[in-house]
Amino acid sequence: MKLTFHGGAKTVTGSCILLQINKLRILIDCGLWQGSEEIESRNWLPFGFPPSKIDYVILTHAHLDHCGLIPRLVREGFAGEILCTEPTRDLTRLILADSAQLHEEEAALLNKKERRRGGGPIRPLYDLEEVLASLDRFADPIPLNKTIDLAPGVKLQLRDAGHVLGAAFVQLRVTEGRKRPKRLLFSGDLGNTDKLLTPDPAEPEPADLVVLESTYGERAHRSMRDSIAELRQAILLTFARGGNVLIPSSALERSQELLAVLFQLYKRKEFPGCQVFLDSPLAISATKVFRRYSEYLKPDEVQALAQSPNAFDFPALRFVRSSAESKVINSISSHAIIIAGSGMCTGGRILHHLKHQLWRPECSVVFVGYQAEGTLGRRLIEGARTVRIFGEEIAVRAQIWTINGFSAHADQPGLLRWLSHAQKPAQIFLVHGEMPSLMALKQAIHAKLGWTAHIADWKETVEI
Ligand SMILES: [Zn+2]
Structure with a gap:
């Protein structure tokens, strides 16, 4: 099995992790890069894998930095299924349609300038038609806490991440060809506690490998x-x-x-x-x-x-x-x-x-x-x-x-509390954070739990 961090590594946007289990290829999220011009230019880079070879996209939630490149993925050949909760599916429709409109407006503005300069037409990152085509790829929604079979020996469960409506963290159990099952846990974005609308994040089951978000890894929120x-x-x-x-x-x-x-x-x-x-x-x-x-x-x-x-x-x-x-x-x-x-x-x-x-x-x-x-x-x-x-x-x-x-994101005490339920995983990868947060969270995990975490790098592949 292999993991490759195609986005959301050493930064907070562009979340996209490729999980390969033998021939099965799963993307956890396929998000938009947002921020400086340099960061946003990554939205135009080729994917680091052939989209047509991806079997599933597991979408943790509807924020653009997690779902915003799905229309491009579909345009470039993805023909598998997108798996998520029902609210995430409905919210993603709205968010992607709005995103397409912004990209179309931006391209129209650039085209005006380009034409005056005598340049060729600039196309938007994706348009509404491409968003509509990508909506066809959504499978029947998955209820929280229900176990489903993704492939022989690969079981999936979505659990309440308490981040935004419908947001889930991902638990995978892989038994294929193994004496002992391998339990994988992907946090997606985890919620803050004590919010008015959505519940606190659920407690994850023990895991052998955890990929943990680190947005606010360096601080504690006020109540x-x-x-x-x-x-x-x-x-x-x-x-x-x-x-x-x-x-x-x-x-x-x-x-x-x-x-x-x-x-x-x-x-x-x-x-x-x-x-x-x-x-x-x-x-x-x-x-x-x-x-x-x-x-x-x-x-x-x-x-x-x-x-x-x-x-x-x-x-x-x-x-x-x-x-x-x-x-x-x-x-x-x-x-x-x-x-x-x-x-x-x-x-x-x-x-x-x-x-x-x-x-x-x-x-x-x-x-x-x-x-x-x-x-x-x-x-x-x-x-x-x-x-x-x-x-x-x-x-x-x-x-x-x-x-x-x-904030919709857990703070450092919240992240540590959630991670502690994983019960000393053999591998911990930190993603979705800027360097000061990643470093602070890595140190806190070591100091408070005695576990070692690795800060994932962009495009890094690890054997698991
Ligand atoms: Zn989010």
């Missing part, structure tokens, strides 16, 4: 309670200055979690008089999927909330679908909370809002999710004084907040 208090403080201080609050947020989970938080504040009458805009057609559609799969959410009052006809809704909230409505928000100078994508400010409507509000010292930008290297979001949290948006230099005078307690 949800403290994070909600901090968000409320950010909102009140900003409104007292006469400004607006911008929250760059991924359409999936962060936006719904924020709405649940704001709804709680509203119910407790701790909510200031203001307007809240969910300015993201994708987030609005994803919110509907949450309502459809409320059995995947926490069995408490939030689940009841998701089942009500006005899920996540309260009087101050406006769902903004059209770009004309979105532009109207620019005329509001204060007492507005604007939630818009993308979460790392790499595109989407948040860019328009940043252009209009970032230079205003009375405003705030509140980051609630991970900001990958090379993204505009990362430059802002690292204290850039000016940034370029749509070719214009914009001064950064708004107050920048980072509240990691809302």
Whole structure:
């Protein structure tokens, strides 16, 4: 058996691991590279394997950095099956369609410039038609905790990763040609504990080999309670200055979690008089999927909330679908909370809002999710004084907040707790993290569990 790390190694995007069990070839995720131009140029590199030889893609969840290259994989010959949970399948449809639209818009813009320069046409990374073709490859969804046979002697189980709706970690049991079965565990992205909507990650079974994400391998998050208090403080201080609050947020989970938080504040009458805009057609559609799969959410009052006809809704909230409505928000100078994508400010409507509000010292930008290297979001949290948006230099005078307690990712104590259930695996590979996080997690695993982990390198192949 062999593992090759085709993405998500020594970085947080482009997740893609090839597992070869004799002639069976399985990809765990096939994600988009996101971040700097250099990183994103990898989306155009040839896959490091023939797509037509892949039998299965096991998709851990619907985030673009895990599913975003599937349409290219299908275009280049993948004819196997994509396996995932039902919510992941529905959310992936939305996320890929939105991604295709962004790639088509980007290509159209580049083509205008190219034509003026006398150059040839530039095609998008993939288009909507290719997304639709890739949706045909999705097999019947797999329920969490159900064991299925992938091939003779290879059993698969998806377990709740507690990361975003439908997210799973992967347990494989390989018995073919072996005296003792080999148990493989792939974390995908693991969730933070104590979230409002999705449950904590399930405990994995003991494993011989673990591939573990490391996004927040170097830190401990503040509690949800403290994070909600901090968000409320950010909102009140900003409104007292006469400004607006911008929250760059991924359409999936962060936006719904924020709405649940704001709804709680509203119910407790701790909510200031203001307007809240969910300015993201994708987030609005994803919110509907949450309502459809409320059995995947926490069995408490939030689940009841998701089942009500006005899920996540309260009087101050406006769902903004059209770009004309979105532009109207620019005329509001204060007492507005604007939630818009993308979460790392790499595109989407948040860019328009940043252009209009970032230079205003009375405003705030509140980051609630991970900001990958090379993204505009990362430059802002690292204290850039000016940034370029749509070719214009914009001064950064708004107050920048980072509240990691809302993160969809486990922190170091959470990762160690989850890993400890694997009971001293012979091999541990760390992926999906930047170097400081990977190093800190490797050291913590050694110090706290006494186990040795290896930081996987891009394109590295290991015998297992
Ligand atoms: Zn994720």
